[in-house]
Amino acid sequence: MLSKCRALDLTNENGFLCGKILADLSVDVIKVEKPGGDPARNRGPFWHDIPVPEKSLYWFAYNSNKRGITLNIADIGGQDIFKGLAKGADFILESYPPGYLDSLGLGYPVISKINPGIIMVSITPFGQAGPYKDYVASDMIAMAMSGLHYQTGEPNGPPINISLPQACMHAGADAAVGALIAYYHREATGRGQHVDVSMQQSTAYFSANAIPFWELSQTILKRSGQYRPGVSTATLQRQVWPCKDGYIFFILIPGKTGGKAYKGLLDWMRNEGMSNKDIEKIEWENMDMATMTQEIVDLMTVPIQKFFLTHTKKEILEEALVRNISLCPLSSMSDLLNDAHLRSRNFWVEINHEELGTAITYPREFVKSSVTSCRTRFRAPMIGEHNREIYEEIGISSMQLIALKEAGII
Amino acid sequence: MERIKENVFSSIKIVSFAWAVVGPLTMKYFADYGASVIRIESSSYPDANRILAPMKEGKSGFNRSGYYNYYNSNLYSMTLNMSHPKAIDLAKSLVTKADVVMENFSVGVMEKWGLDYEELIKIKPDIIMLRQSGFGTPGPYARLPAFGMTLAGITGIPNFIGWPDTSPLPIGVAAYTDCICPRFASAALIAALDYRNKTGKGQLLDLSQFETSLYFILPAILDYAVNAREPFRTGNACSFAAPHNVYRCRGDDRWCTIAVFTDEQWKSFCKVIGHDQLMHESKYNTLLARKRNEDELNGIISAWTMKLTAEEVMEKMQSAGVPAGVVKNSEDLYNDPQLRYRGLFWPLHHPEVGMFTHLGQAFQLSETPAEACMPSPCLGEHTEYICKEFLNLSDEEYLRLENEGVFE
Numbered sequence: 172m173l174s175k176c177r178a179l180d181l182t183n184e185n186g187f188l189c190g191k192i193l194a195d196l197s198v199d200v201i202k203v204e205k206p207g208g209d210p211a212r213n214r215g216p217f218w219h220d221i222p223v224p225e226k227s228l229y230w231f232a233y234n235s236n237k238r239g240i241t242l243n244i245a246d247i248g249g250q251d252i253f254k255g256l257a258k259g260a261d262f263i264l265e266s267y268p269p270g271y272l273d274s275l276g277l278g279y280p281v282i283s284k285i286n287p288g289i290i291m292v293s294i295t296p297f298g299q300a301g302p303y304k305d306y307v308a309s310d311m312i313a314m315a316m317s318g319l320h321y322q323t324g325e326p327n328g329p330p331i332n333i334s335l336p337q338a339c340m341h342a343g344a345d346a347a348v349g350a351l352i353a354y355y356h357r358e359a360t361g362r363g364q365h366v367d368v369s370m371q372q373s374t375a376y377f378s379a380n381a382i383p384f385w386e387l388s389q390t391i392l393k394r395s396g397q398y399r400p401g402v403s404t405a406t407l408q409r410q411v412w413p414c415k416d417g418y419i420f421f422i423l424i425p426g427k428t429g430g431k432a433y434k435g436l437l438d439w440m441r442n443e444g445m446s447n448k449d450i451e452k453i454e455w456e457n458m459d460m461a462t463m464t465q466e467i468v469d470l471m472t473v474p475i476q477k478f479f480l481t482h483t484k485k486e487i488l489e490e491a492l493v494r495n496i497s498l499c500p501l502s503s504m505s506d507l508l509n510d511a512h513l514r515s516r517n518f519w520v521e522i523n524h525e526e527l528g529t530a531i532t533y534p535r536e537f538v539k540s541s542v543t544s545c546r547t548r549f550r551a552p553m554i555g556e557h558n559r560e561i562y563e564e565i566g567i568s569s570m571q572l573i574a575l576k577e578a579g580i581i
Numbered sequence: 582m583e584r585i586k587e588n589v590f591s592s593i594k595i596v597s598f599a600w601a602v603v604g605p606l607t608m609k610y611f612a613d614y615g616a617s618v619i620r621i622e623s624s625s626y627p628d629a630n631r632i633l634a635p636m637k638e639g640k641s642g643f644n645r646s647g648y649y650n651y652y653n654s655n656l657y658s659m660t661l662n663m664s665h666p667k668a669i670d671l672a673k674s675l676v677t678k679a680d681v682v683m684e685n686f687s688v689g690v691m692e693k694w695g696l697d698y699e700e701l702i703k704i705k706p707d708i709i710m711l712r713q714s715g716f717g718t719p720g721p722y723a724r725l726p727a728f729g730m731t732l733a734g735i736t737g738i739p740n741f742i743g744w745p746d747t748s749p750l751p752i753g754v755a756a757y758t759d760c761i762c763p764r765f766a767s768a769a770l771i772a773a774l775d776y777r778n779k780t781g782k783g784q785l786l787d788l789s790q791f792e793t794s795l796y797f798i799l800p801a802i803l804d805y806a807v808n809a810r811e812p813f814r815t816g817n818a819c820s821f822a823a824p825h826n827v828y829r830c831r832g833d834d835r836w837c838t839i840a841v842f843t844d845e846q847w848k849s850f851c852k853v854i855g856h857d858q859l860m861h862e863s864k865y866n867t868l869l870a871r872k873r874n875e876d877e878l879n880g881i882i883s884a885w886t887m888k889l890t891a892e893e894v895m896e897k898m899q900s901a902g903v904p905a906g907v908v909k910n911s912e913d914l915y916n917d918p919q920l921r922y923r924g925l926f927w928p929l930h931h932p933e934v935g936m937f938t939h940l941g942q943a944f945q946l947s948e949t950p951a952e953a954c955m956p957s958p959c960l961g962e963h964t965e966y967i968c969k970e971f972l973n974l975s976d977e978e979y980l981r982l983e984n985e986g987v988f989e
Contacts, residue, residue: 172772172773172775172776173772173775173776188796191796192764192765192768193768196768196769196772214800215800215820216800216801216803216804216807216808216810218807218808219807219808220808228800228803228804228807229800231803232799232800232802232803233799279947297919298919298923298945299945300922301918301919301922301923302918302919302922303918303919304919306899306904306906307899307902307903307904308904308906309819309822309825309840309842309904311817311819311825311838311840312838312840312904312905312906313906315827315836315837315838315906315907315908315909316906316907316909316917316919317909317914318753318909318910318911318913318914319752319753319754320753320827320838320908320909321753321836321908321909321910321911322753322754323742323750323751323752323753324750324753325747325750329817329827329829329836330817330827330836330908331742331743331744331750331816331817332742332816332817332827332838333738333741333742333752334741334742334812334814334815334816334818334819335738335741335797335798335800335801335812337797340761340796340797341760341764344761344764344765344768344796345764345943345944346944347764347768348610348764348767348768348771348943348944349943349944349946351767351768351771351772351775352589352590352610352614352771352946352949353946353948353949354771354775355589355590355771355774355775356589356946356948356949358775358778359589362948364946364947364948364949365946365947365948366944366945366946366947367944367945367946367947368943368944368945369919369923369944371919371920372919372920372923372925372943372944373943373944375914375917375920375925376606376760376925376940376943377602377606377754377759377760378754378911378914379602379648379754379755379756380633380634380635380647380648380651381754381911381914382651382911382914382915382926382938382940383635383647383648383650383651383937383938384634384635384647384911385911385912385914385915386647386915386937386938387635387636387637387638387647388635388639389912390635391910391911391912392911393834394753396750397748397750397751399730399751399755401634401635402633402634402755403633403634404634404635404636404639410730410733410751410755411734411739411748411749411750411751413748418734418739418748418749419734420730420731420732420733420734420735420739420751421731422728422730422731422755424629424728426632427626428629428632431726432726459632459641460632460633460634491725492721492722492725495724495725495726496726497725497726497727497728497731498731499727499731499732499733499734499735500734500735501734501735501737501739501740501749502734502735502736502737503737503740503811503812504737504740504801504802504804504805504810504811504812505805505811506737507737507795507802507805508802508805508806511721511722512716512720512721512722512723512791513720513791513792515719515720515721516717516719516720516789516792518792531803531806531807532802532803532806533799533803534792534795534796534799534802537765537769537788537792537793537796538765538766538769538786538787538788539717539785539786539787539788540769540773540784540785540786541698541784541785541786542776542782542784543776543784545769
């Protein structure tokens with residue numbers, strides 16, 4: 172859809188997803204790495220556990236559909252070349268510490284003079300301004316500062332982080348939206364702008380009902396292990412239920428919202444003689460979510476827990492599909508690659524890595540469009556793979572390219 | 582009555598059949614930037630969040646839920662009783678004046694109402710329809726009702742939470758996937774609007790909350806595809822940093838994260854905790870040494886952090902250039918100076934609950950900032966306004982339909 176657009180992507184792993192989303196929407200995204208390769212290529216896991224920059228699966232995952240060049244923007248010659256590229260670009264994506272590009276003379280005020288329509292997107296842990304702007308952070312620090320970390324873990328244990336980077340995903344995806352809002356404005360007015368995205372803020376953007384709980388009742392929602400606080404005022408509901416061979420994600424929600432799912436489950440339990448007269452009496456569909464008691468929740472939790480333990484996750488999912496029970500099993504990575512639904516939708520696609528002599532499985536597309544394809548088309552770039560074709564466009568000859576390489580500029 | 586102010590999407594009208602969180606978060610990216618978004622609701626089947634806790638003063642009521650009111654600013658609410666044929670007609674009239682129809686029900690609901698894409702293009706050929714069900718259409722799970730709290734499991738993300746020897750845990754905000762799909766959907770929708778402006782063609786955009794969530798764990802999926810490795814839980818540890826953990830601080834349930842990646846950070850860290858001698862000690866002077874002796878090191882650090890507040894730990898570390906951050910609870914978040922500086926919260930006067938903090942902007946645009954124009958709507962607050970201003974119904978027509986129960 173956006174095939175006439177070009178983005179220069181200078182981000183490290185904090186911003187990868189932004190360019191990935193734009194690239195899948197057909198923007199020509201060019202990864203700009205420093206000579207020798209972006210340090211983010213050192214991020215694992217690696218292909219066959221060989222830790223070299225051109226075998227990083229982390230890099231592969233988020234840089235497919237992008238082309239790549241090398242350029243030393245700390246060098247004055249490199250800065251000149253960058254400005255040449257910026258003239259023909261629609262977006263610049265970057266994740267340097269606030270002020271770094273300004274210090275090189277490549278910040279938004281300078282680039283927007285060369286190209287008034289440019290949209291610069293900056294992704295940092297805390298944003299370009301404000302009291303925390305110069306704080307240093309890793310993904311875990313941003314998660315902690317976003318409030319997500321605090322609520323995750325056992326009630327009597329420490330907060331637990333998600334052991335895969337997540338704050339950068341929230342920020343990267345948000346950045347794609349911000350970039351495109353700015354683009355929509357640019358298409359109407361010709362004017363670009365600076366989009367300022369914070370990992371802390373994008374992650375804090377969804378905190379369920381934690382903020383209203385604090386404001387309305389000065390209640391801090393706590394870590395609750397496999398339970399969920401705050402669905403109703405005074406109760407904890409189990410979210411993770413052990414079954415015969417794994418775990419089921421299911422939550423008891425009363426009233427019309429969760430009534431149907433519960434009815435389907437209760438019918439199944441009754442068929443197998445695992446209901447009881449106490450829970451049959453509960454008028455779940457008429458119950459008020461906000462005032463339900465812990466006693467009632469506990470009364471229902473015990474037989475359901477016993478019931479799930481008598482079935483495998485596959486059996487439970489199959490029966491849920493027939494009976495319309497809203498629950499899901501916990502997937503392993505192997506479950507995901509073999510999932511019947513994903514397979515029937517052709518969600519997985521093999522992308523060729525000719526230099527590795529193999530193909531690797533990727534997701535095909537995040538959206539099905541009725542007019543175009545947003546699929547993963549080609550693998551992430553090797554270091555400087557597209558130098559020649561891209562630098563030729565701005566009039567750099569192949570002899571000049573050799574000189575630039577020898578000078579450490581590309 | 583407050584109105585949406587002029588901004589990037591001022592010319593865009595969206596009719597939204599939204600549910601719970603995915604719908605509102607998607608609408609916000611457009612409504613906060615000037616789009617007129619009409620949220621169709623029903624009093625006989627109110628939105629899940631209108632009946633979820635917490636309620637203002639503990640009293641239940643469709644307009645009193647803090648959960649709903651936090652996420653629905655800048656929207657118009659119109660009630661339609663979709664089991665009434667005239668309500669379907671009104672919905673279709675709205676579609677003829679709209680650019681976008683968005684929905685996030687389970688597959689089958691829009692079809693039941695005769696509002697699936699094939700029907701919509703008959704009445705508005707260049708309409709853009711955005712669908713975000715739990716699983717996407719088509720597929721064997723398409724009609725399975727889904728919540729973020731159940732979808733979180735099928736994505737596999739909880740496999741990455743917990744300790745090596747314990748069961749996986751859910752993510753603190755139980756409905757984690759709710760905030761993922763709206764970003765992908767909004768990016769695709771803006772691209773589709775641009776495409777329509779340039780070609781005259783609308784389209785159907787179909788997303789799956791399940792599938793988009795997998796983009797948040799792609800490296801682990803590739804790790805399995807290539808190396809056949811299933812995830813293992815590592816608590817708060819990180820293979821290439823030490824220390825890397827949460828540390829208990831002074832006070833009740835107070836914690837601070839600290840993460841040391843480089844030699845330079847390690848040296849600064851040792852100075853901050855007043856243990857200069859650790860710096861060069863062979864047990865700790867390299868990453869691999871620190872990883873080997875991580876438990877012991879964590880013990881030394883905790884002994885130091887427990888004497889300080891989490892804020893003191895963060896400030897001392899940050900002033901020395903060491904990554905550290907308070908594990909913020911909801912009170913901390915509510916008062917966070919950085920988030921407040923950046924406009925994450927919008928205090929707005931709500932007609933029924935008074936001053937109430939609404940979710941504000943996700944990011945900052947230098948030229949076209951998001952604007953807080955209207956508090957979250959009361960159920961059906963704008964029904965009459967939409968009928969008269971958008972659909973040009975006369976007073977008599979409106980009253981007749983109201984008496985027939987079309988707006989219930």
